[in-house]
Amino acid sequence: GAVVSQHPSWVICKSGTSVKIECRSLDFQATTMFWYRQFPKQSLMLMATSNEGSKATYEQGVEKDKFLINHASLTLSTLTVTSAHPEDSSFYICSARDRRGGERLETQYFGPGTRLLVL
Amino acid sequence: AQSVTQLDSHVSVSEGTPVLLRCNYSSSYSPSLFWYVQHPNKGLQLLLKYTSAATLVKGINGFEAEFKKSETSFHLTKPSAHMSDAAEYFCVVSMDTGRRALTFGSGTRLQVQP
Numbered sequence: 001g002a003v004v005s006q007h008p009s010w011v012i013c014k015s016g017t018s019v020k021i022e023c024r025s026l027d028f029q030a031t032t033m034f035w036y037r038q039f040p041k042q043s044l045m046l047m048a049t050s051n052e053g054s055k056a057t058y059e060q061g062v063e064k065d066k067f068l069i070n071h072a073s074l075t076l077s078t079l080t081v082t083s084a085h086p087e088d089s090s091f092y093i094c095s096a097r098d099r100r101g102g103e104r105l106e107t108q109y110f111g112p113g114t115r116l117l118v119l
Numbered sequence: 120a121q122s123v124t125q126l127d128s129h130v131s132v133s134e135g136t137p138v139l140l141r142c143n144y145s146s147s148y149s150p151s152l153f154w155y156v157q158h159p160n161k162g163l164q165l166l167l168k169y170t171s172a173a174t175l176v177k178g179i180n181g182f183e184a185e186f187k188k189s190e191t192s193f194h195l196t197k198p199s200a201h202m203s204d205a206a207e208y209f210c211v212v213s214m215d216t217g218r219r220a221l222t223f224g225s226g227t228r229l230q231v232q233p
Contacts, residue, residue: 043226046222093162095163
């Protein structure tokens with residue numbers, strides 16, 4: 001299968017600072033990537049859809065000014081948590097759509113996740 | 120609108136016995152359905168997927184799932200559990216059109232007893 005990487009794998013920051021998380025598709029191009037958030041012992045919740053060359057689409061209740069998404073190229077999307085606060089501490093996971101083989105065979109591959117702790 | 124319900128939050132089996140993880144879905148159109156596994160402190164791995172081809176889908180590590188439209192179910196099974204199968208399992212449905220975002224079930228934690 002395809003490989004998606006995330007960097008950093010974990011980060012600790014002070015309240016009020018901004019944190020940038022990178023998501024890369026290593027062996028395929030992804031016009032669409034997704035950002036999820038997972039709280040301990042809970043499921044993944046979709047935050048936003050990252051579209052190459054256009055604005056991200058945010059899910060209801062997700063603050064777009066707080067969670068800035070930039071899909072700079074066909075292999076890179078970044079999520080910036082601005083002015084982070086302790087309640088932003090979570091596990092952030094990205095995925096990328098692999099559309100090689102056509103729409104019917106399309107699969108999403110997930111990054112390993114980034115654990116954010118805001119003190 | 121689409122949704123997925125995992126009927127058991129926790130399943131415990133003995134090593135060598137069958138595994139059944141239950142999932143029901145709701146979707147306005149013909150869905151694409153997936154099972155993903157998440158081991159502790161690791162990323163999500165795709166086990167198998169259904170995309171309107173054969174209703175019985177075989178995946179990795181001996182897992183398989185059967186799509187039953189009449190029951191709106193997509194249960195995950197394995198004939199014989201292994202200790203390494205202990206993990207969190209997510210049933211997932213894909214948005215039918217457009218950006219195809221995934222909707223995750225709440226997850227089922229599988230425990231395998233020696």
